[in-house]
Amino acid sequence: MLQVYNTMTKRKEIFKPLKEGEVSIYCCGVTPYNAPHIGNARPFVTWDVIRRYFNRLGYKVRYVQNFTDIDDKIINAANAQGVTWKEIADKNIEAYFRSMDALNIQHADIYPKVSDTMPDIIKMIETLLEKGYAYQLDNGDVFYSVEKFEDYGKLSGRKLEDMQAGARIEVDDRKKHPMDFALWKAAKPNEPAWDSPFGKGRPGWHIECSTMSLKYLGEKFDFHGGGADLIFPHHENEIAQSCATIGDNHAFAQYWLHNGFITIDKIKMSKSAGNFFTVEDILKKYPGEVVRFFLLQTHYRSPLDFGEDRIKEAQTAYNRLKTAHKNLNELVKKVESDEFIKDNKTALLTLTQAGGLVETAERLMSAFDDAMNDDFNTALAISYMFELAKDINSYYNDYISGKIQPRGTDAFIIMRVSEIFTDMAATIGIFENVEDENNFNSELTEKLMEIIISIRQDARANKNWAVADKIRDALKTAGIILEDTPQGVKWKQA
């Protein structure tokens, strides 16, 4: 039974889909005014795993994620760089996809943009004006009147009178209430603008997500997510706008999930504070799957402190699972080439060991699912992968060293264990691009490595350890690790 922590009720709830067998998700996307940093990536990795898990559970998932491509920051960036807002947005949307693709994030079903949703946004603002939830100023600005919405504050748990409006920024005194927010901003000279019944202008922040989620998911949908900093005011305002438009305070998203922040030295990473690392910079030094794995080793709601050391640790840990994955694949290949059946000396040890392996695997698979069912506890789920990896490696070592003789039943066991480990990996989204993992793994490199290894093997045969070690050390400097195993020399990228 799947439980999720709902920000609206501040507790874990049993998930019940609105439609049997289907899940609808809206995750707030980015404002593409520059390249995404690692903190921006967290919600998308989180939701990617959630989607994958729902798929695993057999749900049909519909996932919508927006691009807010009209915004003050984009206009500012465009002015600063002397290009159009569209050029800024397009460029950064491309950067967004480059980064997220590297993190192995599956694409949304729809990526609506504000600039493509203008008629719907305008229509929604009209409705809010008609229903008396909004008002227009002489200059054309349209504001939402928070006092008109009785449930205002229900998501973030605050009351209008308790908030210190203007604590950090001056209040626009043309507003009826300090917390009122813009639905439509009248055009200033040289700004991109769209025609509307309220005059030329552009949408305020918040309205686009209300419009897009209602347009693509309907008046009620299952999940709405994003970073915890969106709870107020963004999501609070979305609720106010959407529920007022629909005329039902229980409409809109049923479950609100918010991820914690990525911090640096415990301080929230943010573009405005300048303490951030872009995803593409991190990817220059670490594979996307490692970055992804790093993020998932902590529960999505907990804060996560970013640091070079932490990523390195994650890489070491990730490599451990990867080794198990490789070993398992090797065993699977042997099964497929019938090596397991050939030798049918029925050592009792074999039965115990392989039988134990599959038993462990089944148990861990079940534990893995329990962890995921508990508000998508990837940190716990991953710990079970480590436990399974240990047993896989033990079996592999015993098999390779000839300590155990596999029999026919082992073949089935290996295939089942492989299926389980692959399922786990697929759920958290790793080990999917094993073929091209060595990004400098060209044919030429293969040949060169063959030559180098053969020369070194000659040296080793002559007990010329000095030369052998020199070659190994030199390769290590070049980022290639040699391992002398009973099955011959293996090499891999550092």
Add this chain to the structure above:
RNA sequence: GGCGGCAUAGCCAAGUGGUAAGGCAGAGGUCUGCAAAAUCUCCAUCCCCAGUCCGAUUCUGGGUGCCGCCUCCA
């Protein structure tokens, strides 16, 4: 000032009313020409105080510390 979160080994991080997963680092063993990888063994009474309970790290109250939101922000 209002609202919310967190405090678990050297570091990171799960979790439970009955004395605590996993990872990294570290120590020792096996394997190895030596390494590497792998594996085995070892490494915590859970911020402080009070209370409830047969029993609390886990519940309640208080305290301390850190962080976040109340502006844009994933």
